[in-house]
Amino acid sequence: xxxxxxxxxxxxxxxxxxxxxxxxFSLAKxxxxxxxxxxxxxxxTLENNTIGxxxxxxxxxxxxxxxxxxxxxxxxxxxxxxxxxxxxxLIVHDDVIDNDFVRRGSPNISxxxxxxxxAAGATQRAADHSGISAAVIAGxxxxxxxxxxxxxxxxxxxxxTRLIEVMDDALFASxxxxxxxxxxxxxxxxxxxxxxxxxxxxxxxxxxFECPLQAGAILAGASDEVVATLGDFGREIGIAYQIVDDLLxxxxxxxxxxxxxxxxxxEGKRTVMIAYATSTREWxxxxxxxxxxxxxxxxxxxxxxxxxxxxxxNFTEGLARYYTNRAxxxxxxxxxxxxxxxxxxPLADDVLGRVx
Amino acid sequence: xxxxxxxxxxxxxxxxxxxxxxxxFSLAKxxxxxxxxxxxxxxxTLENNTIGxxxxxxxxxxxxxxxxxxxxxxxxxxxxxxxxxxxxxLIVHDDVIDNDFVRRGSPNISxxxxxxxxAAGATQRAADHSGISAAVIAGxxxxxxxxxxxxxxxxxxxxxTRLIEVMDDALFASxxxxxxxxxxxxxxxxxxxxxxxxxxxxxxxxxxFECPLQAGAILAGASDEVVATLGDFGREIGIAYQIVDDLLxxxxxxxxxxxxxxxxxxEGKRTVMIAYATSTREWxxxxxxxxxxxxxxxxxxxxxxxxxxxxxxNFTEGLARYYTNRAxxxxxxxxxxxxxxxxxxPLADDVLGRVx
Numbered sequence: 001x002x003x004x005x006x007x008x009x010x011x012x013x014x015x016x017x018x019x020x021x022x023x024x025f026s027l028a029k030x031x032x033x034x035x036x037x038x039x040x041x042x043x044x045t046l047e048n049n050t051i052g053x054x055x056x057x058x059x060x061x062x063x064x065x066x067x068x069x070x071x072x073x074x075x076x077x078x079x080x081x082x083x084x085x086x087x088x089x090l091i092v093h094d095d096v097i098d099n100d101f102v103r104r105g106s107p108n109i110s111x112x113x114x115x116x117x118x119a120a121g122a123t124q125r126a127a128d129h130s131g132i133s134a135a136v137i138a139g140x141x142x143x144x145x146x147x148x149x150x151x152x153x154x155x156x157x158x159x160x161t162r163l164i165e166v167m168d169d170a171l172f173a174s175x176x177x178x179x180x181x182x183x184x185x186x187x188x189x190x191x192x193x194x195x196x197x198x199x200x201x202x203x204x205x206x207x208x209f210e211c212p213l214q215a216g217a218i219l220a221g222a223s224d225e226v227v228a229t230l231g232d233f234g235r236e237i238g239i240a241y242q243i244v245d246d247l248l249x250x251x252x253x254x255x256x257x258x259x260x261x262x263x264x265x266x267e268g269k270r271t272v273m274i275a276y277a278t279s280t281r282e283w284x285x286x287x288x289x290x291x292x293x294x295x296x297x298x299x300x301x302x303x304x305x306x307x308x309x310x311x312x313x314n315f316t317e318g319l320a321r322y323y324t325n326r327a328x329x330x331x332x333x334x335x336x337x338x339x340x341x342x343x344x345x346p347l348a349d350d351v352l353g354r355v356x
Numbered sequence: 357x358x359x360x361x362x363x364x365x366x367x368x369x370x371x372x373x374x375x376x377x378x379x380x381f382s383l384a385k386x387x388x389x390x391x392x393x394x395x396x397x398x399x400x401t402l403e404n405n406t407i408g409x410x411x412x413x414x415x416x417x418x419x420x421x422x423x424x425x426x427x428x429x430x431x432x433x434x435x436x437x438x439x440x441x442x443x444x445x446l447i448v449h450d451d452v453i454d455n456d457f458v459r460r461g462s463p464n465i466s467x468x469x470x471x472x473x474x475a476a477g478a479t480q481r482a483a484d485h486s487g488i489s490a491a492v493i494a495g496x497x498x499x500x501x502x503x504x505x506x507x508x509x510x511x512x513x514x515x516x517t518r519l520i521e522v523m524d525d526a527l528f529a530s531x532x533x534x535x536x537x538x539x540x541x542x543x544x545x546x547x548x549x550x551x552x553x554x555x556x557x558x559x560x561x562x563x564x565f566e567c568p569l570q571a572g573a574i575l576a577g578a579s580d581e582v583v584a585t586l587g588d589f590g591r592e593i594g595i596a597y598q599i600v601d602d603l604l605x606x607x608x609x610x611x612x613x614x615x616x617x618x619x620x621x622x623e624g625k626r627t628v629m630i631a632y633a634t635s636t637r638e639w640x641x642x643x644x645x646x647x648x649x650x651x652x653x654x655x656x657x658x659x660x661x662x663x664x665x666x667x668x669x670n671f672t673e674g675l676a677r678y679y680t681n682r683a684x685x686x687x688x689x690x691x692x693x694x695x696x697x698x699x700x701x702p703l704a705d706d707v708l709g710r711v712x
Contacts, residue, residue, distance in 0.1 A: 031528065032528075032532070035529075035532035035536075035558065036532075036536070038535055038536070038539060039531075039532045039535055042531075042535055089496070093492050093493075093496060096452070096488075096492055097485075097488065097489045097492050097493075099485075117542060120542075122542055126541070126542055129453075129455075129538070129541070130538060130539075130542060132452075132453065133453040133534070133535075133538040134535070134538070136449050136452055136453050136492070137449075137453075137531045137534050137535055137538075139496075140445070140449060140495075140496075140499055140527065140531060141527070141528075141531050143496055143499055143500060144499060144500075144503065144524070144527050147500065147503050148520070148524060151517070151520065161507070164504070164507065168500070168504060171496070171497070171500050172387065172388075172497075173391075175395075175398075175493045175496060175497055176388070176391035176392075176395045178489070178493050179394055179395055179398055179489075179490070179493055180391075180392070180394070182485070182486060182489040182490070182493075183394060185482075185485070186473060186476075186478055186482055186486060202391065
């Protein structure tokens with residue numbers, strides 16, 4: 001299939017997932033109406049927080065399902081939507097944990113409710129409380145309903161049980177990763193490269209790559225061997241993706257990533273690249289400004305120079321390539337059907353392509 | 357059955373639920389061990405937060421189930437444990453919303469983690485962050501797994517679907533009630549009596565009484581009519597329970613309730629009784645001290661005098677009696693089996709008995 005064919009396929013899948021989510025939220029809002037307009041507004045805010053995403057996790061589900069011969073694309077869209085809702089729940093609660101009111105430049109649920117309360121004349125403290133409360137509640141609703149969407153996909157019996165187990169694995173790992181991340185934030189020193197890799201894998205890669213790919217394969221009735229290999233592929237490519245994401249957070253083009261390349265440096269985000277850099281002599285010259293709120297563009301440029309000069313950028317790019325190659329090696333295994341290889345190879349290329 | 361027989365029955369049921377929860381946490385801790393000791397510790401903290409409860413919601417499930425002829429008490433214990441875990445999730449996240457680090461005089465999950473971080477030398481801010489993070493994560497795990505316990509009960513097909521729907525109703529209502537509660541806290545004026553009743557019903561009574569009773573009946577294969585009537589009974593008795601709970605928060609005996617009778621007054625908790633009182637002329641004399649942190653025992657005594665003098669206490673007791681009578685009227689309906697009436701009548705008596 002040429003790349004425009006792939007694009008059309010991906011858009012078709014995305015619109016199926018969008019339709020499932022639109023139906024889910026429409027039902028929820030109708031049901032909420034009996035509890036008053038405020039509750040409908042909360043569901044609307046939650047819905048708005050799922051719109052405009054890249055539907056990354058549903059894509060994982062659907063491409064595995066499709067390439068493994070699955071034919072009930074609507075069921076796959078439901079399972080994909082379940083992972084999208086799990087993702088929403090996790091980022092909404094992650095923002096509560098980090099006391100963030102903004103995500104990617106726009107107010108998140110906390111921010112929306114805080115701004116609304118401030119506009120209505122609330123004190124800052126009361127407005128913050130309103131924001132955080134709405135986010136805790138909305139995240140709970142998203143989490144619980146991610147589970148429900150598996151049921152609504154119409155699957156039953158053994159397949160349903162295994163899908164729920166994969167969802168469970170996803171949350172179980174993500175909670176473990178979130179906990180490690182919080183523990184890291186209490187440490188004065190930057191953790192080691194491998195500890196950061198483990199944390200990022202658990203917190204994000206497992207539920208974003210490993211589990212959605214496995215869910216798609218299970219739904220398609222794939223063999224245990226294929227499901228396991230897809231999990232391995234997802235884990236490796238997920239780690240690579242996280243590494244690249246952190247690279248782009250400092251070296252990316254704002255026009256492409258939609259994120260500033262100064263935010264992570266101001267926040268003092270402890271990435272693999274930073275962990276590597278802190279082990280070098282060069283780091284000392286920029287350490288005092290790293291993680292300071294008033295870090296300037298000039299400071300950021302100096303840090304970038306150090307990250308290049310000390311070899312951290314190079315090392316990190318190499319690490320991303322290493323994990324991508326490991327992922328590709330899994331795809332080369334003989335029990336992986338060619339159609340699946342054809343679906344997932346471009347994905348691996350995309351991940352690395354983002355660094356170039 | 358005499359009252360010692362009832363007590364033995366209730367203890368037997370409670371130990372069955374305890375056994376289910378112990379097994380669930382034991383499995384979770386084994387599984388968490390692969391992610392490191394901190395994750396095991398989080399599960400232990402969550403487990404400790406479910407121990408020592410009155411297993412109120414499981415009792416609702418099991419008494420409905422048993423009285424309606426159910427014989428698989430282990431399945432009922434699983435469904436009961438599911439509601440217990442839902443309850444844990446909701447109170448853990450409610451404490452996050454209220455920024456509370458203590459519940460009933462002991463550190464909750466946030467408090468446990470905050471204290472641990474402080475002892476390890478963290479700043480107050482970092483320690484608070486650690487506490488709230490642990491509570492958000494632990495609540496998510498409890499919420500997700502409340503759903504899982506329904507599956508582990510071994511039920512399937514139509515009964516499973518209906519049980520999940522009842523769990524969904526429970527969370528859906530509780531989230532609506534929590535949202536209204538947060539909105540109330542932003543209002544300068546005390547809401548009206550009926551608005552407070554609605555909020556308390558949604559936030560607590562639905563998931564504590566209405567839904568667990570319905571779940572027990574569904575599991576026992578009861579008719580739709582019986583399930584509906586039990587829901588009605590649960591709603592009425594649940595409202596009565598909440599009203600009595602708020603009365604005891606001000607007039608109860610600390611030795612019996614385990615709660616101080618000054619906490620609600622210091623917090624300025626807006627209960628039905630307070631809503632009534634604020635509509636009277638007498639309230640003006642104590643309004644300035646109500647809801648102040650440094651409210652003294654003498655202030656509390658003055659407020660209690662006003663609550664008695666203005667008729668608020670009397671009105672509130674009358675309201676509790678009214679809802680209890682409405683609940684009992686549902687039990688008198690002809691399609692309610694005598695065994696169920698025998699189980700639930702003492703419950704209604706208990707609720708009112710707490711006021712005397």
